[in-house]
Amino acid sequence: MSAAMKPASTEAALTMSGAEVVLRALKDNGVEVIFGYPGGAVLPIYDAIFQQNAIRHILVRHEQAAVHAAEGYARSTGKVGCVLVTSGPGATNAVTGLVDALLDSIPIVCLTGQVPTHLIGNDAFQEADTTGITRPATKHNYLVKKSEDLARVVHEAFYVAKSGRPGPVVIDLPKDILINKAPYTDAPKTEHRSYRPQTEPDAEQIHKAVALLKAAKKPVIYSGGGVINAGPEASRLLNDFVHMTGFPVTNTLMGLGAFPAEDPLFLGMLGMHGTYEANLAMHGCDVMLNIGARFDDRVTGRLNAFSPDSKKIHADIDPSSINKNVPVDVPIVGDAGRVLAALIAAWKADGEAQDKPALAAWWRQIDEWRAKDCLRYRQEGKIIKPQHAVKRLYEITKELGRETFITTEVGQHQMWAAQYFGFQKPNRWMTSGGLGTMGYGLPSAMGVQIAHPDALVIDIAGEASILMNIQEMGTLAQYRLPVKVFILNNEYMGMVRQWQELLHGGRYSESYSAALPDFVKLAESFHAKGIRVTDAADLDAGIREMLAHPGPVIADIAVAKDENCFPMIPSGAAHNEMILGPDQEGGVAGVTDEGKVLV
Amino acid sequence: MSEAGNAQRAATIAVLVENEAGVLARVIGLFSGRGYNIDSLTVAPVDETGRISRITVVTSGTEMVIEQIKAQLDRLVPVHKVSDLTLEGPHLVRELALIKVVGRGEERVEALRLADAFRARVVDATTESFVFEMTGAAEKIDAFCALMRPIGLAEVSRTGAVAIARGPRGLT
Numbered sequence: 001m002s003a004a005m006k007p008a009s010t011e012a013a014l015t016m017s018g019a020e021v022v023l024r025a026l027k028d029n030g031v032e033v034i035f036g037y038p039g040g041a042v043l044p045i046y047d048a049i050f051q052q053n054a055i056r057h058i059l060v061r062h063e064q065a066a067v068h069a070a071e072g073y074a075r076s077t078g079k080v081g082c083v084l085v086t087s088g089p090g091a092t093n094a095v096t097g098l099v100d101a102l103l104d105s106i107p108i109v110c111l112t113g114q115v116p117t118h119l120i121g122n123d124a125f126q127e128a129d130t131t132g133i134t135r136p137a138t139k140h141n142y143l144v145k146k147s148e149d150l151a152r153v154v155h156e157a158f159y160v161a162k163s164g165r166p167g168p169v170v171i172d173l174p175k176d177i178l179i180n181k182a183p184y185t186d187a188p189k190t191e192h193r194s195y196r197p198q199t200e201p202d203a204e205q206i207h208k209a210v211a212l213l214k215a216a217k218k219p220v221i222y223s224g225g226g227v228i229n230a231g232p233e234a235s236r237l238l239n240d241f242v243h244m245t246g247f248p249v250t251n252t253l254m255g256l257g258a259f260p261a262e263d264p265l266f267l268g269m270l271g272m273h274g275t276y277e278a279n280l281a282m283h284g285c286d287v288m289l290n291i292g293a294r295f296d297d298r299v300t301g302r303l304n305a306f307s308p309d310s311k312k313i314h315a316d317i318d319p320s321s322i323n324k325n326v327p328v329d330v331p332i333v334g335d336a337g338r339v340l341a342a343l344i345a346a347w348k349a350d351g352e353a354q355d356k357p358a359l360a361a362w363w364r365q366i367d368e369w370r371a372k373d374c375l376r377y378r379q380e381g382k383i384i385k386p387q388h389a390v391k392r393l394y395e396i397t398k399e400l401g402r403e404t405f406i407t408t409e410v411g412q413h414q415m416w417a418a419q420y421f422g423f424q425k426p427n428r429w430m431t432s433g434g435l436g437t438m439g440y441g442l443p444s445a446m447g448v449q450i451a452h453p454d455a456l457v458i459d460i461a462g463e464a465s466i467l468m469n470i471q472e473m474g475t476l477a478q479y480r481l482p483v484k485v486f487i488l489n490n491e492y493m494g495m496v497r498q499w500q501e502l503l504h505g506g507r508y509s510e511s512y513s514a515a516l517p518d519f520v521k522l523a524e525s526f527h528a529k530g531i532r533v534t535d536a537a538d539l540d541a542g543i544r545e546m547l548a549h550p551g552p553v554i555a556d557i558a559v560a561k562d563e564n565c566f567p568m569i570p571s572g573a574a575h576n577e578m579i580l581g582p583d584q585e586g587g588v589a590g591v592t593d594e595g596k597v598l599v
Numbered sequence: 600m601s602e603a604g605n606a607q608r609a610a611t612i613a614v615l616v617e618n619e620a621g622v623l624a625r626v627i628g629l630f631s632g633r634g635y636n637i638d639s640l641t642v643a644p645v646d647e648t649g650r651i652s653r654i655t656v657v658t659s660g661t662e663m664v665i666e667q668i669k670a671q672l673d674r675l676v677p678v679h680k681v682s683d684l685t686l687e688g689p690h691l692v693r694e695l696a697l698i699k700v701v702g703r704g705e706e707r708v709e710a711l712r713l714a715d716a717f718r719a720r721v722v723d724a725t726t727e728s729f730v731f732e733m734t735g736a737a738e739k740i741d742a743f744c745a746l747m748r749p750i751g752l753a754e755v756s757r758t759g760a761v762a763i764a765r766g767p768r769g770l771t
Contacts, residue, residue, distance in 0.1 A: 131621060136632050140676040143620065160676055194617050194679045320670035323663060 018150055018178040019044035022111065025154035027054045028187065029109075031082045033073060033450055034058070035066040039086025040126060041113025044178035058450060058479060061471035063090050065443035067097020067168075068469070071106045072447030075430045076405055078231055080161050081447065083110040088126030091133070091172075096437060098137040098168045103434025104254060105229055107166035109157045110138075116176040117145055130172045139167030144174070147182035155187035164197025165318040166229055197317060201334030201342050208330045209289065209313045210346040216287035217358035218365075219247045222270065222299075225254030225433070226292015226317060226336040228426045234337030235259070235426040238291070241344050246359060248366055250278040252293045253418055254433045261422030267366070268375075271299040272569045273415040276374035276580060277366055279567075282307050283575035284365070290314045292336040295325040296434070297598070305574030315339040374567045374580055375419055384536045386413065386488045386559040390420040390460065393486060396543050403455040404428065405448045409441040409465030412494035412565045417460040439468025442485060446472060449481040456484070456547065463489040463556070464513050473526035476552040484546050485554045487519060490561045498564045503571075503596055519556035528552040571598040609638070610665045611684045611692055611762045613770055614654040617677035618644050625675050626654060635660065635668050639694075639737070639759035651679065655761050682770050689765040695758045696740045697722070698731045702751035710750050717743045728753070 016024065022045060026034070035058045038046045049057050060066040063085040070081025081101075085094050091112040101108045112134075115124040131143045140160050142153045157169040213219060221242060227234045235258045242249045242265050249259050250270040259266055268275035270282055279301075282288065288310045293299065295314075300306040306326060314322050315332040322331040332339055379388040390413075397404045406421055407430040408414040414431055423429050430448060432440035441459040449457040459466075466487055476483050488494075496511040520530030529549050533542035539557070546555040569578045572595020616622045623642055630637050638657040645653040658668060665683070673681045684690040698719070700710045707729070714721065714731050717739065723730035733743060737760060744755055764770065 132624070135621065135625060136628055141621075145620075164674075195676045197674075318674060320667060320674055322670075324667055324670075327663065 014181045014183055016182060016184055017044065017048065018147055018173070018180055018182040019048040021150050021182045021184050022154060022173065022178070023048050023052060023055060024184055025151050026082060029155065029158040030079065031055055034082045034084050035060055035069040035073070035447065036084030037061075037063050037066060037086065037090060039090050039113060041087035041115060041175050042084060042090075042111070042173070042178070044175065045084060045111070045113075045173075057084070058446070059475065060443065060446075061474050062469065063093035064096050064439070065446070065469050065472045065475070067094050067101065067108065067110065068437075068440050068443035069447035069450070070108050070110075071097065071101050071104070071440075072407060072430050072444030073451045074106050074108060074447075075228075075444075076427050076448040077451045078427065080107040080109055080158055083108060085110065085112055086126065087113040087115055087130070088128045090126075091128055091130040095133060095137050096435075098134055098170065100432055100435040100437045100440065101168040102137060102139060104432065105166050105225060106168065107161040108168035109154075109161050110168060110170045112170055112172050113178075114143070114172045114174040117174045118176070120174065130170065134170045137168070138170050139165075141170035141172065143172040144177050147177055147180050150177060150182045151185045152188070156192065159187075159192060160195060164195070164199075165321075198319075198333050199317065199335040199338055201315065201332045201339045203342070205330055205332045206339070206342045206346045209332060210343060210350050211352070212287050212311050212313060212330065213245065213247075213289060213347070214350055214352040214354055216247075217355050218284060218286040218362045219245070219289070219359070220267075220281045220285040220287075221247050221249040221289045221291065222252070222282065222293055223249065223255045223258055223291045223336075224252040224293025227255055227258040227340075228292075230292065230336035232426055234335075234340060237337060237340035237344060241340055241347070244344065244347060245354070247289075248281055248363070250274070250281065252296070252299055252433075253431060255293060256418060257423035257426045257429045260424045262424065269418050271296075272301070273419065273565055273567065275419075276372050276567055276578065277369040279569065279575040279578055280369045281366055285310045288312045290316075290328075291339060292316060294321040297325070300325060301569045301577075302572055302574045302595075305576075307575070372580065379536060382535045382537070384533070384539055384557060384559045386416050386490065386563055387420055388536070389486075389488055389539060389557050389559055390416045392539055393458070393460070393543055394421045396540065396547065397456060397458070398422075400456070400547060403452065405430070405445075405452065405455055405457045407431065407441040407444040407448060407457070407459045409459070409461045409468070410436045410438045411462045411465055411496075412490075412498065412563075413460055413462040413465075413488040415495075415565045416488070421460070438465040442466060442469050442472045442483070443475075445483045445485075446475055446481055449483050450479070457482075458484045458486055461485055461487045462494060463487050463491065463516055463519075464493045467517075470522070473523070473528060473552070473554075477527040480551065482549070482551050482553075484552070486546065487554065487556050488559045489516075489519075489556050490559050490563065491516065492561060494563075495565065501562075501564065503591060519554050523552075523554035526552075528554060531555040532558070534558040571595045605661055607659055607661060608665065609657065609659045609685065610668075611690065611760060612656050612658065612669065612672070613682045613684055613762060614656065614672055615645075615679040615770065616652050616654060616675075617679065618650050618652040619677055622652070622677045623654070625677070626656070626672065629671055629675065630656075630658070630668075633667075633671065635664065641759040641761050655759070657760050680770060682764075684762050684764055687764060690762055691765060692736055692760050692762040693734050694737050694740055694760050695732070695734045696744075697756045698733065698744060698747060698752070699728060699754040700731065700747050700751050701728045701753040703727055706750045710747065713743070713746050713750075719743060
């Protein structure tokens, strides 16, 4: 087409550089904040960022942290998190964060710089095959090779990241594409050519599910991160449905907050470190309703002994999650919120009565299990029990009544946080569930604090994990983010130590946290406040001091070094083979080699 | 799980995909990353504009694994449609092979005689070699290659299976 024949609108649109088109497309997709780190290949975007005010850029200290920060932002707001990193090492550093977001289904759009198109494949400086490397690390990725594709690809990336089962999307942007003029086009009004996930559940399947649930004598509802991802309305509907049916409900690690922890119908978290009552209810139920969870190995324990006598209903937005690990009787494909709305409508419309006496008997059984009080611990003397530290943190924040968000690193402290910090609302709990990424909590807390500047944001951490992204203390200082880092310091990679104690003859191979920094001085060197608590009598005062401080704080809480996280379903064991604590006879002596190979 | 649940079966799966860069790598990466078998895989554009490609993949596994493979393929963003031809009914499977046989004298005569019986066409000939072209089911090509081996089978190039459902029903 000759220049004279081009339509005027395109002509006018060609006044923008590729970088400007990218920023405009981000803005049109609702982006307000972008977490990133500059470098040669993305300089054109940084130049465009410098010349506008619509999008705020948060400079992190490491690209992995940029992705985790965007995850924290996304999980606490329900929006898409946005990341900008350079080519080569910028992109490869982001990979851990991308896989983390993939496994936990967090919507992220990550822009990566790339060497100019004519150098791709030449082993140029800071060149990496980013789309090749991130293909299994993302829900989808793009390499933009033509300026006219730029705007469309950005729009499509946001659609893919947030629709269906959410996930991370990478857009690889060669530098020449960013510098050359490019046309801007609005987001298409038409459906995507090939990606159209099903959100509305099949009515027939809903009826089958309700029929099973109405007739259930020993039902249990097991909900996961899908309910959180479906938005706060889905959590409200879950609450309605649970109260309408009177059924017991348990949440996965990812699903905590979807149902209020203090509600009497809540059994607590299930799975490897879940409560006795939740796991035995899963084992003994006759009808299981799974909404937005994926029968993960942390949840099921030994598969061939998982909930052997139940009919299983599984609602998931991702058809590949259904029948992957556990064969189910009633599969339902759809958005968790839509499924719950449909279940509620069908439950009301169904004329059958519930088996109330059977349900009452089932609750009596559950209450017997509850009476074991599986999360009890004894706080005696000066040494602080880690469980007690989390419990007091929970009670004191509750007393303060501030909007509170919790992030965690990965390990024992994470499980104690899940067990002892009660979540009443969705989107208040950010933890790396699927990938189990140490170093997730601090950058994630940054992202949460950016999204909720006036809220209380606490990273419950371990002394080993926190060192994996400790450089982000610099980001906290730069943006005056008052994140509180609450370290349960037992001087061990606690979960590794626990497994070595229970499964490897107490040979603590490389799990001792030697040569730890002085966390108080470390905090001070990053312009933050440092607190160290070593005596149980000072714990409350330490927590209050941390919470009262207007800026970032590291609170280093010295806790019992050899405390183990219980209850525990040892690897390769079934739900009804869980161990409750150190006093229990037999312990994990029965773990087979088959069990030992599992992680 | 029941015994039936552990039974393996083969599946010929047709996948219509957006013909974009990296789409084949996505499909192959899915199989290798999740530990599924690929017995054969073919791909080529099939619509008039060249925007849609058809991948035919032959795989095997338990019923649960094959259902997983289809669900995993279907959730790839550039995938339009996934169809399990084996499950859906009568279908045709064909493969094309080019087979080089080297030999002299009586062996050449025998090679030609067998090729005739198998309806293989001679597409190249020298005084000491033939290249045969044949299409058919994989087993037929296997059988032909086995017969040619003692005669002087030198080289084989095969496309892998392409497949289509019988009857008027289409996959779009």
